[in-house]
Amino acid sequence: MRSCPLPRVAWWHAGQIGAGPSTFYEQMIASVTGVVLAVSTSEITVEVGGVGLAIRPTSQALSQARVGKEISLFTYLLVREDDLTLFGFADASERQVFENLKKVSGVGPKTAMQMISALGANEVRRAISEQDAKALTAAPGVGGKVAQRVVLELANAFVVTNAAFGVNGGTDWSDVMSALTNLGWGEREAREAVQHARQSLSSEDDSVTDVGERLRVALSYVNRR
Incomplete structure (x- = not known):
C-alpha cells in the first residue's frame, strides 16, 4: 500500500472554497485512528480508509505504535506551498x-x-x-x-485565570476538572490532579474555595508528572 499524506486534488478544492488551504486543512484533520502499517524512528504509517497516512510523531506517540495494531493520535496538518506534513501527538x-x-x-x-x-x-x-x-x-x-x-x-500562553474558563470565582471542584480538560489533559489525569489538590488543601478544611487557587494546586501536580 502506498504511503500518501493527502490526495493532491483536495488541495485544489480547498483553494476554491474561499478559505486558504492552510486554514482549511489545519482545522479539518484533528485526529487519526487506524491500523499501523509501518513504524520507523521518525514516521508512523497508519491506514485510514484504504490510504496509508505518513505521520511524523512525537516520541510519546511513537512509543504507542505497534505494527498491525490500531492507534489513535491527535494530529496537526502543516500546509506549505509545496508540502503537506501530518504531525502526530499522544494527546x-x-x-x-x-x-x-x-x-x-x-x-x-x-x-x-x-x-x-x-x-x-x-x-x-x-x-x-x-x-x-x-x-x-x-x-x-x-x-x-x-x-x-x-x-x-509564550509568557501568558499557559497562565491560568478564572476568566479563561468562564468560572468567575466559582467554588465547585467540577470547574477545576473542566479547566484541566480544556487545557488539554485527559479525564483520568484531571481526576487524579483534582484528588491530589483536594488532599493537599484538606488541612485547611477546604477553606480555599477560589477556583483559580485550587487549579494552581492541581496544575502543580500534573506538571510534576
Whole structure:
C-alpha cells in the first residue's frame, strides 16, 4: 500500500472554497485512528480508509505504535506551498503545546516537535509558566536565545485565570476538572490532579474555595508528572 499524506486534488478544492488551504486543512484533520502499517524512528504509517497516512510523531506517540495494531493520535496538518506534513501527538495537550511553540519566531515545527519529544508537554508547560528557559535548552537544537524567546513570547500562553474558563470565582471542584480538560489533559489525569489538590488543601478544611487557587494546586501536580 502506498504511503500518501493527502490526495493532491483536495488541495485544489480547498483553494476554491474561499478559505486558504492552510486554514482549511489545519482545522479539518484533528485526529487519526487506524491500523499501523509501518513504524520507523521518525514516521508512523497508519491506514485510514484504504490510504496509508505518513505521520511524523512525537516520541510519546511513537512509543504507542505497534505494527498491525490500531492507534489513535491527535494530529496537526502543516500546509506549505509545496508540502503537506501530518504531525502526530499522544494527546491533546501535546498538540496544544506544539501549536503554541510554532508561533514563536525562530521556532519551526521541527524544533517544536523536538522540544515536546525530549521534555514532554507537561515539562514544556512548566518551564514556560515558571520562566525556566534553561530547562528548555535540554531539547536538541534549542539554544539559550531560542529558549528565552519561547519563554518571553509564550509568557501568558499557559497562565491560568478564572476568566479563561468562564468560572468567575466559582467554588465547585467540577470547574477545576473542566479547566484541566480544556487545557488539554485527559479525564483520568484531571481526576487524579483534582484528588491530589483536594488532599493537599484538606488541612485547611477546604477553606480555599477560589477556583483559580485550587487549579494552581492541581496544575502543580500534573506538571510534576
